[in-house]
Amino acid sequence: MITRHEAQPFAVADSKEPPSNPASNPxxxxxxxxxxxxxxxxxxDATMVARARDGDTHAFEALVRRYQRPIYRLxxxxxxxxxxxxxxxxxxxxxxxxxxxxxxxxxxxxAWLYRIATNRCLNILRSRKPVTPxxxxxxxxxxxxxxxxxxxxxxxxxxxxxxxLDRLTAEQRACWLLREMxxxxxxxxxxxxxxTPQAVRGRLxxxxxxxxxxxxxxx
Amino acid sequence: MAIKGVDDAYLLPCGQDxxxxxxxxxxxxxxxxxxxxxxxxxxxxxxxxxxxxxxxxTEADVAPPRDLTERIMRAVRTERRRDAxxxxxxxxxxxxxxAAQAAAVVVRFAADQAGGVAARSCKxxxxxxxxxxxxxxxxxxxxxxxxDGMATVERVRELIDAAARELxxxxxxxxxxxxxxxxxxxx
Numbered sequence: 001m002i003t004r005h006e007a008q009p010f011a012v013a014d015s016k017e018p019p020s021n022p023a024s025n026p027x028x029x030x031x032x033x034x035x036x037x038x039x040x041x042x043x044x045d046a047t048m049v050a051r052a053r054d055g056d057t058h059a060f061e062a063l064v065r066r067y068q069r070p071i072y073r074l075x076x077x078x079x080x081x082x083x084x085x086x087x088x089x090x091x092x093x094x095x096x097x098x099x100x101x102x103x104x105x106x107x108x109x110x111a112w113l114y115r116i117a118t119n120r121c122l123n124i125l126r127s128r129k130p131v132t133p134x135x136x137x138x139x140x141x142x143x144x145x146x147x148x149x150x151x152x153x154x155x156x157x158x159x160x161x162x163x164x165l166d167r168l169t170a171e172q173r174a175c176w177l178l179r180e181m182x183x184x185x186x187x188x189x190x191x192x193x194x195x196t197p198q199a200v201r202g203r204l205x206x207x208x209x210x211x212x213x214x215x216x217x218x219x
Numbered sequence: 220m221a222i223k224g225v226d227d228a229y230l231l232p233c234g235q236d237x238x239x240x241x242x243x244x245x246x247x248x249x250x251x252x253x254x255x256x257x258x259x260x261x262x263x264x265x266x267x268x269x270x271x272x273x274x275x276x277t278e279a280d281v282a283p284p285r286d287l288t289e290r291i292m293r294a295v296r297t298e299r300r301r302d303a304x305x306x307x308x309x310x311x312x313x314x315x316x317x318a319a320q321a322a323a324v325v326v327r328f329a330a331d332q333a334g335g336v337a338a339r340s341c342k343x344x345x346x347x348x349x350x351x352x353x354x355x356x357x358x359x360x361x362x363x364x365x366x367d368g369m370a371t372v373e374r375v376r377e378l379i380d381a382a383a384r385e386l387x388x389x390x391x392x393x394x395x396x397x398x399x400x401x402x403x404x405x406x
Contacts, residue, residue: 046400047361050339051327055320057296064291072283086287093291097298154275161272180273205229205238212241212265219268 046106053100060100064093067110070182071117077177078121080166088124092117114184115192118174125170157218164214172207179204233258241266305343306351307388314351315388319343322387326356329382333374335363339399346392355393356383361400372396 044062051059071092075085095116096109103112165173171193178184178192179200186197186204193200229237233256240259243249244266253259304316319342327338339359346353356379362368376394383391 044337047337047339050359051341054323054340054342056324056327057292060295061288061292064288064295068283068287068291069280072287073281076281086284086290089283089287090291090294094294094298097295157268157272158275158279161269161276181277201238202229205236205241208241208266208269209229209231209237209262212262212269214265215268215272216261216265217268218272219264 045109049100049103049106049109052097053103060093060097063096063109067113068093071113074114074117074177074182075121077165077181078118078170078174079124080162084124088117088120091120111184111188111191114178114182114188118178118192122170122174157215160215160218161211164211167214168207168210172203172210175200175203176207176211231258231262235259235262237262244270303344305345305354305389308351317387317389322354322383322389325382325387326358326379326391329378330358330360330375332378333371335366335371336375337361337402343389349392352389353392354383354389355395356391357395357397359397359399361402362398364401364403368398372398 045066048059048063048066052063068089072085072089075088076082079085079088092113096113103109165176168176174193175189178189179186184192186200189200190197195203231237231240233252235252235256235258240249240253240262243253244263249259249263253263303319305319305322307315307317309315322343323341326341326343330336330338337360339361340357341359342357344355344357345351346355358375358379360372360375362371375396379394380391383389
């Protein structure tokens with residue numbers, strides 16, 4: 001079976017690994033319908049970036065479809081404003097389109113998009129006047145499978161986490177979201193925030209300690 | 220739970236590293252000190268609640284509006300980069316040209332049809348000293364692991380040659396193919 005990229009959008013990390021299970025008979029040419037679909041192969045980030053850099057908008061659209069959801073999700077959770085998150089997501093991809101010629105490692109597009117998005121969100125937060133965020137706007141409904149009591153408790157626990165997240169500094173929140181929600185490595189986060197993996201570890205520990213303290217009543 | 224930071228570590232009032240306690244909570248194995256210490260116990264309780272809420276937040280996915288892709292692509296298309304045009308023929312009614320980008324789309328499409336090939340960067344340029352429509356094609360490809368490289372590249376050349384003449388009207392006088400990567404199905 002071909003691994004569909006949509007199901008594992010971030011499965012490019014070990015595509016450089018040497019093949020561990022070589023084809024049984026590499027000398028014979030398999031029929032083309034058994035070969036991988038180039039749009040879904042594990043290297044297709046690199047394929048799409050190379051094509052998009054040549055000006056292929058269809059290839060770029062494939063990248064947009066693959067990564068707009070995580071970028072939008074990060075922006076919503078950084079900014080607590082869906083309208084601004086949409087604007088940020090659009091800006092991230094238009095910036096990426098303009099700056100594609102600067103990418104030297106075609107496999108690194110995911111971290112690169114996160115870097116543009118994180119910096120844009122941090123700039124917006126720095127220029128923003130302090131306001132009370134409307135958490136209700138970005139709290140999704142809990143799963144309907146649970147009981148009303150459990151739903152209500154989960155809803156309040158989530159609201160408490162959001163309040164606690166808002167008390168972190170913007171950089172701490174970015175660090176926490178990139179690690180816990182987007183599952184980036186310390187090294188990737190360090191690259192995005194222009195710091196060291198050790199500093200990321202420290203910031204994350206501080207963020208977790210502060211969030212943990214706020215969550216004690218919800219144990 | 221007063222907490223102070225020392226260098227990159229984050230210490231609880233009892234001196235325990237909060238990051239270490241977090242990891243112990245994650246694997247469910249607190250050490251002797253952590254089991255006895257009220258500071259560690261309070262912090263561990265908060266970490267448990269945080270882990271639960273974090274899981275709920277992860278599941279509560281946030282989807283972008285349906286029309287976001289189209290909005291992004293509209294903005295991108297207004298900035299579409301235009302590069303050179305290739306002369307195809309000079310007719311009585313005027314010259315016929317094709318955008319080099321459009322010629323590259325035809326080349327990449329043809330290469331993808333070979334099976335086990337993903338076309339990447341592609342440049343189509345008019346031959347410096349050739350007649351109208353005579354072009355040099357440079358194509359980077361990724362091959363699927365296990366395909367016969369030489370046979371596949373030859374097949375790619377044939378497909379490009381046919382598509383260029385039949386679909387785009389140019390003559391690929393030279394087709395340089397570089398294999399830049401190998402991919403493995405289902406890796």
